[in-house]
Amino acid sequence: MRNEAKLLLSLGSFFGLMVAVYWFWSHENAGSVMMFCGMLLCFLPGSYYYFWSRRMKPRAEDDPNATQASGAGIVGTFPGTSIWPFTLGMGAFFVVLALVFGIWLLIPGLGLAFWAIIGGTAEGRRGGPH
Amino acid sequence: MTDVLDPPSVAERHEHHEEHGPTGILKWLTSTDHKVIGMSYTVTSIVMLVIGGAFAELIRAQLTTPNNNLVSLAQYNELFTMHGSVMIYLFMGPFAFGALANVIVPIQIGAPDMAFPRLNALSYWLYLTGAITMLSGFFVAGGAANFGWVAYAPLSNSVNTPGAGADLWIGGLLLTGFSAIFTGVNITATIFYLRAPGMTMFRMPIFTWNMLITAILILLAFPVLTAGLIMLYCDRHFGTHIFSVAGGGVPVLWQNIFWFWGHPEVYILALPVFGMVTEIIAVFSRKPVFGYKGMIFATITIGALSLGVWAHHMFTTGTVLLPFFSIMSLLIAVPTGIKMFNWIGTMWRGEVWFSTAMLMALGFLFTFLIGGLTGIYLASPPLDFFTHDTYFVVAHFHSVVMALMMGGMGALYYWGPKMTGYLLNEKIGKAQFWLLFIGTQVFTFPMYLLGLKGMPRRIGIYPNHPAWQNLNDWATVGAIMIGLSSVCFLVNIMYSWKKYPAGDNPWDGHTLEWFTTSPPPHHNFYRLPQIRSERPTWDYNHPGHSAAAHGHAGEVLIEKEPVS
Ligand code: HEM
Ligand SMILES: [Cu+2]
Numbered sequence: 001m002r003n004e005a006k007l008l009l010s011l012g013s014f015f016g017l018m019v020a021v022y023w024f025w026s027h028e029n030a031g032s033v034m035m036f037c038g039m040l041l042c043f044l045p046g047s048y049y050y051f052w053s054r055r056m057k058p059r060a061e062d063d064p065n066a067t068q069a070s071g072a073g074i075v076g077t078f079p080g081t082s083i084w085p086f087t088l089g090m091g092a093f094f095v096v097l098a099l100v101f102g103i104w105l106l107i108p109g110l111g112l113a114f115w116a117i118i119g120g121t122a123e124g125r126r127g128g129p130h
Numbered sequence: 131m132t133d134v135l136d137p138p139s140v141a142e143r144h145e146h147h148e149e150h151g152p153t154g155i156l157k158w159l160t161s162t163d164h165k166v167i168g169m170s171y172t173v174t175s176i177v178m179l180v181i182g183g184a185f186a187e188l189i190r191a192q193l194t195t196p197n198n199n200l201v202s203l204a205q206y207n208e209l210f211t212m213h214g215s216v217m218i219y220l221f222m223g224p225f226a227f228g229a230l231a232n233v234i235v236p237i238q239i240g241a242p243d244m245a246f247p248r249l250n251a252l253s254y255w256l257y258l259t260g261a262i263t264m265l266s267g268f269f270v271a272g273g274a275a276n277f278g279w280v281a282y283a284p285l286s287n288s289v290n291t292p293g294a295g296a297d298l299w300i301g302g303l304l305l306t307g308f309s310a311i312f313t314g315v316n317i318t319a320t321i322f323y324l325r326a327p328g329m330t331m332f333r334m335p336i337f338t339w340n341m342l343i344t345a346i347l348i349l350l351a352f353p354v355l356t357a358g359l360i361m362l363y364c365d366r367h368f369g370t371h372i373f374s375v376a377g378g379g380v381p382v383l384w385q386n387i388f389w390f391w392g393h394p395e396v397y398i399l400a401l402p403v404f405g406m407v408t409e410i411i412a413v414f415s416r417k418p419v420f421g422y423k424g425m426i427f428a429t430i431t432i433g434a435l436s437l438g439v440w441a442h443h444m445f446t447t448g449t450v451l452l453p454f455f456s457i458m459s460l461l462i463a464v465p466t467g468i469k470m471f472n473w474i475g476t477m478w479r480g481e482v483w484f485s486t487a488m489l490m491a492l493g494f495l496f497t498f499l500i501g502g503l504t505g506i507y508l509a510s511p512p513l514d515f516f517t518h519d520t521y522f523v524v525a526h527f528h529s530v531v532m533a534l535m536m537g538g539m540g541a542l543y544y545w546g547p548k549m550t551g552y553l554l555n556e557k558i559g560k561a562q563f564w565l566l567f568i569g570t571q572v573f574t575f576p577m578y579l580l581g582l583k584g585m586p587r588r589i590g591i592y593p594n595h596p597a598w599q600n601l602n603d604w605a606t607v608g609a610i611m612i613g614l615s616s617v618c619f620l621v622n623i624m625y626s627w628k629k630y631p632a633g634d635n636p637w638d639g640h641t642l643e644w645f646t647t648s649p650p651p652h653h654n655f656y657r658l659p660q661i662r663s664e665r666p667t668w669d670y671n672h673p674g675h676s677a678a679a680h681g682h683a684g685e686v687l688i689e690k691e692p693v694s
Contacts, residue, residue, distance in 0.1 A: 003330070003331040003332070004322050004331065007331075007430070008346075010430075011346065011430070011433070011434055014434045015434070015437060015438075018437070018438045018458075021454075022438065022451070022454060025451060025454055026450075026451040026454065028450075028451065030383055030386045030387070031386055031390065031440070031441070034354055034386075034387075034390045035437060035438065038350045038437055041349065041350055042346075042350075049322075060327035060328070061325035061326065061327055061328070061329050061330065062330055062331075063327070063328065063330070064328065064330050064333075064662075065328070066327035066328040066661075067327065067328070067660060068326070068327055068328070068658050068659075068660060069327075070327050071326060071327035075241075075242060075324065076245075076324075078162075078242055078243045078247055078653065079162050079247055079248060080151055080161075080162065080163070080652070081151050081152060081157075081160040081161055081162060082160060082162055082248050082251065083159065083160050084248065085162070085248050085249070085250075085251035085252040085254075085255055086159050086160065086251070086255055088252055088255070089252055089254075089255025089256055089258075089259055090255070090259070092255075092256060092259065092305060092308070093255075093259035093262075093263070093305065096259075096260075096263060096301035096302075096304055096305055097263070097301065099297060099300075099301050099363065100294050100297040100298055100301055101294070120248065
């Protein structure tokens with residue numbers, strides 16, 4: 001976890017340095033705001049990882065001498081198949097088409113999207129599709 | 131050191147099901163397996179390459195003779211806009227971070243799948259529907275978007291570009307933008323959380339490293355584009371005046387937002403290909419990557435700098451801080467130079483095997499060098515003022531993108547056998563390479579000269595200017611050769627269909643994907659080797675040399691220093 005944190009924190013620090021130079025040199029707002037937010041976007045997860053990296057034991061994937069056996073156990077659940085991403089994608093498709101062809105397309109769009117969100121959540125609760 | 135676990139213990143690492151899932155269209159619709167999704171991405175993005183390529187050939191056909199009227203000026207505007215849009219948004223991006231990365235990254239780090247398989251499937255559906263949305267502009271009244279692939283304000287407002295085509299372009303880009311963001315989340319989470327035991331950050335293959343930085347760049351850049359598109363849509367339809375002077379807005383703000391995404395996007399396209407090329411060069415030179423950590427450092431530096439250079443696309447607007455953006459852009463040449471040096475170092479004294487994949491990688495090196503060097507010219511404001519909006523710029527970025535295409539093609543020859551289980555024909559592959567490589571140079575060199583002789587870009591008709599004529603002929607010849615090379619590729623797929631079984635490890639590969647079967651089983655591995663360097667598969671297959679990592683070929687380290 002430590003290297004992951006270091007990567008994000010150093011990227012964030014670099015952006016911080018860059019935006020400081022840029023702002024005092026140019027006084028340009030848009031670019032400074034965007035770079036500043038880029039810095040935050042690195043610091044936020046970076047400091048979260050850093051916080052945890054100090055509190056947890058190195059994971060097997062952080063240990064250069066780990067054996068494959070040390071990773072035994074369930075990594076996570078990986079659903080095999082699911083129709084809900086497709087349903088949600090179609091919902092998003094209709095929502096975007098509503099921006100172009102008329103507001104009524106929001107009905108199928110949001111309908112499909114909600115159906116997919118409910119269906120996908122229920123599927124996740126059951127521990128994945130079978 | 132090289133003990134291998136027997137199948138059950140690895141299989142136990144995750145719940146096992148779905149060896150007998152649905153097939154055919156149902157599989158395509160419902161699969162959340164990263165390999166199936168990656169394959170869908172690959173096929174879809176190659177279809178987009180063919181469509182974008184057809185537009186390119188039409189553009190070149192129109193430009194072959196002066197005062198030509200093969201297409202109307204209005205159609206020409208649609209053609210170059212949709213050529214650029216299809217190529218960047220729908221081909222190269224999804225190909226780079228959706229297609230190969232999706233298949234290869236989880237396998238290279240020994241993971242059973244992506245971290246969020248259903249989100250991964252959603253990414254694909256948003257990409258596909260986004261592509262359909264953008265392209266459907268051709269079928270509505272007024273035609274497809276025609277404001278260039280960059281949609282500059284005020285050209286893109288509802289007065290100058292009314293009609294559904296422009297809105298479909300915005301909508302399509304919203305969908306593909308979210309698709310990219312989700313892929314970025316997925317790749318980052320996968321690399322941070324699903325590595326196999328012993329796969330420390332500094333043992334990850336360079337391709338995986340590059341995909342990590344790419345994913346982080348996606349997360350930094352794409353939300354900005356999405357926000358900009360929403361503002362643009364509001365300007366067009368809800369009467370806001372964010373980008374119009376009339377209502378107190380600032381048109382050049384659009385350019386700032388667009389290029390704040392647009393320049394990182396260049397590296398979102400390029401870093402994956404850098405990674406592919408690194409893997410190919412190391413494997414086909416039968417040497418470890420030279421300067422492994424230097425490569426990673428260079429990738430991180432390129433990613434970091436790419437956030438601070440966007441306004442080099444806006445030098446001539448007169449509103450940007452020229453020295454800052456010029457210096458930052460020139461600085462990117464340093465890590466890129468390190469990479470060039472390391473690629474050559476990897477080949478140095480290697481037993482180079484000139485397979486199609488390797489030739490493509492070498493073609494990439496040469497062509498990217500030209501694109502990079504001319505990029506250094508353009509990063510210098512005095513030179514950019516002279517060449518901005520001429521064919522010099524078109525030639526520069528085509529050197530770059532054609533190099534990326536070569537690297538991508540090389541990766542298909544290199545990893546295609548892993549994805550499908552079958553090799554492609556090498557003879558046809560080499561014909562494809564030479565057509566693509568020579569065609570690219572024949573296509574770009576005249577365009578550089580045309581630019582220096584003042585031919586502007588984005589013009590459908592040009593006057594009979596004696597200095598331009600021959601050069602335009604040559605550019606078209608080059609474009610035809612590139613088109614033929616793509617035909618070779620499609621012919622090769624049909625010709626080699628299930629003909630040459632690849633086996634698990636046809637190239638004596640270095641990284642974990644060559645340890646599993648071709649194609650890999652559901653959840654990727656039956657067994658994993660012990661991971662003690664960045665070349666676990668090679669270590670396993672060559673027990674005597676296993677610690678000769680980090681660029682010191684031949685030098686056997688007894689105990690590796692812990693890297694974590
Ligand atoms: C067969 C290969 C290709 C040919 C013959 C070709 C040809 C051209 C030509 C002639 C233009 C200039 C049009 C004009 O300014 O009037 C152009 C523009 C462009 N091309 Fe290509 N191209 C090819 C491949 C690619 C690839 C692979 C990419 C990206 C991955 C790409 C991206 C672009 C972009 C972004 C533009 C700018 C469009 C604009 O001005 O809005 N091209 N292409
Ligand atoms: Cu740029």
